[in-house]
Amino acid sequence: MKFLLVEDNQELANAVSSRMRLDGHVVEHAPNLEDAAAFVETGDFDLILLDISLPDGDGRTFLKKHRASDLDTPVIILTARSQVSDRIGSLDLGADDYVTKPFDHAELEARCRAVMRRKVGRPQTVIDKGGIVFDPVAGHMAVHGRSVTLRNRELRLLELLINAPGQVFSKQKLADRLFSYDDDASENAIEVYIGRLRKHLEDSDLKITTLRGLGYRLDYDT
Amino acid sequence: MTRNLRVSGSLRNRLVFTLVGGAAILALLLFFAIRNYAAQVAQQGQDKILSASVTSMLDAAAIREGNVVVDIPYASFSMLSTPSDDRVFYAIYQDDIFLSGYPELPLPAASGRESTRQSVEYKGKTVRLVTASRTLIGIDKLVHIHVGLAQTQDALSGTLEQISRNAALFGAGFFMLTTLLSFWATSATIGQLQRLTTSVTRRGPQDLSPFEKPVPVEMLPLVTSLNSLMGRLDHSLKQSEDFIAEAAHRVRTPLATVRSYAEATLQRVDKKENREAVRSMIRAIDESSRAAGQLLDHAMITFRADHLEREDIDLVGLVHELATRLAPIAEMKDLELRILSDEPVSYSGDPILIQNAVRNLIDNAFKYSPSLGTVEISITATPNVQIRVCDNGSGFPIEEVDMLATRFKRGVNAEGKIGSGLGLTIALDVAKAHGGDLRLSNRPEGGACALLLL
Numbered sequence: 001m002k003f004l005l006v007e008d009n010q011e012l013a014n015a016v017s018s019r020m021r022l023d024g025h026v027v028e029h030a031p032n033l034e035d036a037a038a039f040v041e042t043g044d045f046d047l048i049l050l051d052i053s054l055p056d057g058d059g060r061t062f063l064k065k066h067r068a069s070d071l072d073t074p075v076i077i078l079t080a081r082s083q084v085s086d087r088i089g090s091l092d093l094g095a096d097d098y099v100t101k102p103f104d105h106a107e108l109e110a111r112c113r114a115v116m117r118r119k120v121g122r123p124q125t126v127i128d129k130g131g132i133v134f135d136p137v138a139g140h141m142a143v144h145g146r147s148v149t150l151r152n153r154e155l156r157l158l159e160l161l162i163n164a165p166g167q168v169f170s171k172q173k174l175a176d177r178l179f180s181y182d183d184d185a186s187e188n189a190i191e192v193y194i195g196r197l198r199k200h201l202e203d204s205d206l207k208i209t210t211l212r213g214l215g216y217r218l219d220y221d222t
Numbered sequence: 223m224t225r226n227l228r229v230s231g232s233l234r235n236r237l238v239f240t241l242v243g244g245a246a247i248l249a250l251l252l253f254f255a256i257r258n259y260a261a262q263v264a265q266q267g268q269d270k271i272l273s274a275s276v277t278s279m280l281d282a283a284a285i286r287e288g289n290v291v292v293d294i295p296y297a298s299f300s301m302l303s304t305p306s307d308d309r310v311f312y313a314i315y316q317d318d319i320f321l322s323g324y325p326e327l328p329l330p331a332a333s334g335r336e337s338t339r340q341s342v343e344y345k346g347k348t349v350r351l352v353t354a355s356r357t358l359i360g361i362d363k364l365v366h367i368h369v370g371l372a373q374t375q376d377a378l379s380g381t382l383e384q385i386s387r388n389a390a391l392f393g394a395g396f397f398m399l400t401t402l403l404s405f406w407a408t409s410a411t412i413g414q415l416q417r418l419t420t421s422v423t424r425r426g427p428q429d430l431s432p433f434e435k436p437v438p439v440e441m442l443p444l445v446t447s448l449n450s451l452m453g454r455l456d457h458s459l460k461q462s463e464d465f466i467a468e469a470a471h472r473v474r475t476p477l478a479t480v481r482s483y484a485e486a487t488l489q490r491v492d493k494k495e496n497r498e499a500v501r502s503m504i505r506a507i508d509e510s511s512r513a514a515g516q517l518l519d520h521a522m523i524t525f526r527a528d529h530l531e532r533e534d535i536d537l538v539g540l541v542h543e544l545a546t547r548l549a550p551i552a553e554m555k556d557l558e559l560r561i562l563s564d565e566p567v568s569y570s571g572d573p574i575l576i577q578n579a580v581r582n583l584i585d586n587a588f589k590y591s592p593s594l595g596t597v598e599i600s601i602t603a604t605p606n607v608q609i610r611v612c613d614n615g616s617g618f619p620i621e622e623v624d625m626l627a628t629r630f631k632r633g634v635n636a637e638g639k640i641g642s643g644l645g646l647t648i649a650l651d652v653a654k655a656h657g658g659d660l661r662l663s664n665r666p667e668g669g670a671c672a673l674l675l676l
Contacts (some may be wrong), residue, residue, distance in 0.1 A: 009475050015482035022489050053471050064588050078478075080471035084578045102478035102511050105485050110550040126552075157324070172497060176488055178498075189593065 067094040130205035161218035170215040241404030247395040256389035272352035305378035315368040329370040430456035516644040527655030561602040579652035582645035587613035612671040617664035
């Protein structure tokens with residue numbers, strides 16, 4: 001996905017961008033509202049991440065203007081406040097959602113997915129490989145035309161593996177991506193999810209290989 | 223404000239006391255003035271008649287063939303007749319020798335032709351005595367005639383009594399009328415103050431706008447300073463709100479930077495100890511930011527609970543709204559969030575408080591739910607309005623269930639979970655602010671249930 005990050009703190013922008021690029025996203029950074037407006041006009045973004053306090057104005061003013069224009073790019077607010085009244089204020093102005101700083105990237109990703117799913121007529125980012133058709137945003141998959149419903153963690157696991165075929169992922173690495181930091185992310189749980197995903201992929205040409213002591217890898221069954 | 227102010231007397235009592243006291247003094251003065259004046263006028267009338275009679279007696283005195291002749295002019299005595307049959311006494315002296323009348327009548331010593339008027343005691347009664355003298359010139363001698371005429375004052379005192387009674391009635395009437403007027407004037411004045419008080423009391427906690435209704439000119443300084451006080455309060459509140467927002471921004475932005483870098487780093491390191499270290503770092507950041515957020519929420523909730531502003535809300539709609547907001551998190555954790563109620567449940571309360579309380583209960587349920595668990599929320603209106611949030615985790619530690627809602631108290635099973643120990647406290651505070659309670663229990667089939675009674 002292509003993100004526009006509107007954030008005046010350079011350090012945070014770098015950190016968030018580098019973290020999001022790891023998931024294979026494209027991130028453009030605008031340090032102020034003026035640049036943000038220019039980016040929005042020229043680029044075609046899937047989602048805007050908007051900070052509230054910016055050097056040349058309030059992010060909510062930008063949001064109002066953005067909603068008044070005919071662009072319908074979804075906006076997720078990054079707020080430092082935790083007061084409920086402020087949250088409701090942002091949603092009333094037309095933000096699709098918000099996250100509180102500091103945020104969990106898994107949560108941000110989940111919220112982005114939810115927002116994208118709600119958007120009508122979004123461009124389909126469908127992966128069509130090895131006999132499966134996979135829509136990571138909508139969260140469904142079809143194996144040789146037969147529709148399969150994936151749970152969220154199965155979905156994220158598949159997304160990780162399918163975007164880097166042939167790469168080995170350790171159990172720990174997978175656990176870090178699938179579970180939030182207050183979950184009991186036991187490595188046995190990863191085995192359970194791998195097992196389920198294998199079952200879903202049984203009829204397809206994709207295969208998850210176990211490399212003892214190293215981890216898992218997605219291979220094309222040829 | 224619950225603190226008692228010291229009371230220094232009552233403005234109303236002081237006003238009423240002054241006005242009524244003044245009216246009483248005025249009424250008494252009026253009474254005495256009228257009575258005095260009436261007495262004077264009546265006395266003057268009697269004196270005039272008595273003088274006229276004495277004069278006519280003296281005029282009638284003459285020396286005829288060397289003898290002094292004094293006629294009693296009965297016509298003039300008839301002027302003295304009164305409805306009360308007052309008695310008349312007279313005494314005539316010639317050169318200090320008693321001639322006729324009542325010898326005991328105590329006449330003052332004669333002095334020329336000047337007449338005297340005085341009240342004297344005679345036969346046990348107060349009489350009005352008028353005396354006059356005349357010198358008759360005979361052929362060979364001068365004769366000095368001294369006449370005294372007295373009258374009892376029964377009719378006069380009767381009239382005076384009547385006038386006094388009327389004056390007293392008039393005074394009492396005056397007193398009553400002014401008392402009524404002073405009560406009315408006092409309530410009208412105090413009423414203005416009370417109206418101001420009511421409009422201050424009725425205001426919501428957030429309403430710091432100036433008063434704009436017209437007030438009497440005397441209250442203008444008070445209202446002006448009240449308005450300026452509220453202006454300053456509003457300003458300083460806004461400033462501290464801005465300050466908190468700015469402070470939060472300053473603290474949370476670098477935390478977010480650290481967290482994002484840490485997450486990115488975690489993807490790149492492979493060594494077990496390093497991974498552990500980075501994970502602990504992320505957990506610490508989450509812990510601190512969550513505690514800061516909950517503390518702010520708790521402060522906000524305490525403030526709103528103290529100044530509870532109720533509005534009509536639909537609890538089911540409110541919970542659905544919350545569920546939409548929390549759906550991505552539930553999905554991320556592969557949990558199912560199920561709302562078992564569809565029919566609207568209307569309630570009068572503070573939506574922000576209730577939403578925050580329920581959010582904390584759902585957060586808890588998410589935290590302690592097993593993988594692929596279900597969190598169920600039901601809202602019922604009967605027998606009383608309540609919101610129940612249940613999970614199918616391991617339940618509350620039963621020996622601690624009564625203490626879990628205590629501030630910063632966390633259960634023994636909280637080990638390894640990120641939390642501030644304020645979630646249940648917030649829910650309990652919200653319930654109490656609405657006159658309800660928070661009940662924690664475990665389901666027989668397993669799992670914890672939090673019941674928010676409103």
